Amino acid sequence: MPALALPRRLGAPRFTQAAGLVLPVAVAALAASAAYAGADTTFAPALTKFTDFLEGSGGKIITVLSLAGGLIGLASGRFTLSQIAVPVGVGIGVGTGVPIVTSVVTAVI
Template identity: 75%
Template sequence: MTLIALPLPGRSKARLAKSAALILPVAALALAAGTAYAGTDATFTTALTKFTGFLQGSGGKIITVLSLAAGLISLASGRFTLGQIAVPVGVGVGVGTGVPIVTSVITAVI
């Protein structure tokens, strides 16, 4: 059996120059970056209030009823799966309690 030795790729000056041209500006920007503060911006407060009000109010009830109706229609098709019951229940729980949970998590992180 004959072994063939393949040459290892060498580091040429052009390759080192190219790497330095990419790394040095990124390092300079990282060192010069200022501190970012989150949580003081109120740009989307109005949209967030309307959306959470919609999901916790009549919109959430409509979504839950539509999901329940889809589950009942699929049950009427004659095939029973657990998803036909679990999905409407999950949608109802998600709409009812999901918004406060997500809002509190985002507030805690920010």
């Protein structure tokens, strides 16, 4: 036996759906304020200290410790390419990585 179909009101469901979508969007658009990326300086002192540390004596210490670890590995009698490549990579990363990352982040923001 076929189901009994109730008459459908024309226009009312579509208006309700549109109002349910348009109203929150309009309220959000009116309440939104401008957002400025990079205007927040909350972590600027920490970033400056960390950047200065890596570009200065801290970066040299990290590179020397990495090189010492590679030399100790070479002295132990086992040779792998990573014992040379890691200290070189650390030195390059500390020496040039910080300015590159800083300039990329500044350009994106």
